[in-house]
Structures are given as C-alpha cells and as structure tokens.
Amino acid sequence: MPIETSGIYYRLLTVNDKKDVIESVANHFCMMDPLCISLKFSEKERYEYATYAAMFLADNTSIGAFDGDQLCGVQINCSSHYASVVNVEKYLQSVSPKTKYFIRFDDFLQKVMDKFCGKNYIAGYWVSVDEAYSGRGVAQQLVVRSIKRNTISGQFDSIVGIATAPESKHIAEKYGFNLVHKMKMSDYEDESTGERIFADASIASMHFVFKPLTPKANL
Numbered sequence: 001m002p003i004e005t006s007g008i009y010y011r012l013l014t015v016n017d018k019k020d021v022i023e024s025v026a027n028h029f030c031m032m033d034p035l036c037i038s039l040k041f042s043e044k045e046r047y048e049y050a051t052y053a054a055m056f057l058a059d060n061t062s063i064g065a066f067d068g069d070q071l072c073g074v075q076i077n078c079s080s081h082y083a084s085v086v087n088v089e090k091y092l093q094s095v096s097p098k099t100k101y102f103i104r105f106d107d108f109l110q111k112v113m114d115k116f117c118g119k120n121y122i123a124g125y126w127v128s129v130d131e132a133y134s135g136r137g138v139a140q141q142l143v144v145r146s147i148k149r150n151t152i153s154g155q156f157d158s159i160v161g162i163a164t165a166p167e168s169k170h171i172a173e174k175y176g177f178n179l180v181h182k183m184k185m186s187d188y189e190d191e192s193t194g195e196r197i198f199a200d201a202s203i204a205s206m207h208f209v210f211k212p213l214t215p216k217a218n219l
C-alpha cells in the first residue's frame with residue numbers, strides 16, 4: 001500500500017513504471033545532474049541513458065514519489081548483485097559513444113563501491129525530484145524510506161550513496177551516512193579512450209557515502 005505524506009505518496013517502482021521513469025530520468029535527472037550537464041547530452045543520448053537507468057527497475061529496489069498518478073521523484077537503486085538482472089554489456093553495444101562514456105562511468109562507480117562498501121550493499125544511484133516539488137523534503141523521504149525498508153528486510157548489510165549535488169551530500173550527512181571515499185572529477189579517465197570526460201564538470205569532486213544497516217529484531 002502506498003504511504004502518504006503531505007499529498008505525496010511513496011511506493012516501490014516496478015518494471016511497469018518503466019515509461020514514466022524513462023521520462024523522468026531523461027527530462028529531469030539528465031538536465032540537472034552536474035555530470036550529465038558536463039557531457040552535453042543530446043535528446044537521443046538522454047533517452048538512451050534513461051533507458052539504461054530504467055533497466056535497474058528489474059532489481060525491485062527502487063522507490064518513486066507520486067502526486068496522484070504523477071511520478072514526481074525517483075530513487076533508482078541498484079544492489080551489489082545487479083549483474084544478475086541487468087546485462088550492461090549487451091546494452092552498451094547499441095548506444096551512442098557519449099552514452100557509452102556514462103555507462104562505463106557507472107560501471108567504474110560500481111567497482112569503487114565494491115572496493116569500499118563490501119559485497120552486499122544497496123546503492124542509491126539516480127535520485128531526482130521534479131523542480132515543481134523541490135525543497136519539500138521529497139528526496140529526503142526517498143532516502144529515509146530506502147533506509148527503513150532495507151533495515152527491516154535485512155537483505156543488505158549496508159546502503160551506499162554517491163553524492164554529486166550539494167543537497168545530496170547534505171541529506172547523506174543528515175541521515176547518518178559516513179564519507180568513505182572522495183573522488184576528484186578531473187582525475188576520472190574513461191577506461192576505453194583515456195579521456196578525462198568530467199574535466200569541465202561544475203563539481204570538483206563526488207562523495208561516496210556509506211551507512212551500515214542493522215536489521216531490527218522483533219518487528
């Protein structure tokens with residue numbers, strides 16, 4: 001059952017939400033995220049990347065915020081076991097070079113998380129809230145609900161976030177995540193071409209944040 005707060009309710013996203021999620025990622029996340037902006041995606045590339053992001057709905061761990069029927073915020077999560085549900089290699093073959101850059105970057109992020117965050121974590125990958133709803137605590141509710149749900153389920157040992165936006169870093173600190181790794185954007189080199197694709201990004205660094213999850217007894 002959806003839970004309602006201040007007119008917004010939250011529920012798990014499924015593959016049936018794919019179309020709405022693609023629209024949201026293509027027309028919001030890709031237009032606002034500092035790293036997407038620095039890549040100067042075309043419309044085609046935005047939709048290619050959004051289609052890739054929506055593939056992670058198959059992991060059944062993502063959460064949406066809704067105003068009535070309208071999706072107004074997403075947190076697309078990805079577990080450390082995502083490879084069993086998402087075939088990145090196959091999709092990579094079909095997309096534009098710039099989209100490939102970003103998908104390879106996401107793969108690199110996964111490797112960093114594997115190094116710092118253990119073997120059984122859930123990561124909040126794409127978080128975005130439509131501008132009309134920003135500043136109303138929607139992103140925080142997505143994070144809080146993700147922590148709560150995954151604490152109760154006991155399925156994962158930890159929850160990981162990758163903060164590029166200053167708001168995300170603030171939210172992570174507020175809800176007890178610890179910084180485990182900081183990466184300078186100008187240091188990142190594409191593994192295939194060696195290009196420093198984020199050298200001109202508006203953010204200097206990104207922050208990997210981590211929160212252990214302790215399953216609660218007697219719930």
Ligand SMILES: CC(C)(COP(=O)(O)OP(=O)(O)OC[C@H]1O[C@@H](n2cnc3c(N)ncnc32)[C@H](O)[C@@H]1OP(=O)(O)O)[C@@H](O)C(=O)NCCC(=O)NCCS
Pocket residue numbers: 028029032033034127128129130133134135136137138139140141162163164165166167168170171174
């Ligand atoms: C980042 C984003 C998800 C935030 O969503 P939101 O629903 O507006 O966020 P919330 O209202 O839940 O919370 C914002 C918090 O950040 C704080 N904040 C706002 N601007 C800030 C800034 N420049 N630096 C630090 N904190 C800031 C707010 O005060 C608020 O915290 P508070 O409640 O403790 O006062 C949204 O702006 C977005 O979709 N951005 C584009 C996509 C993106 O960059 N995603 C993040 C990738 S990591």
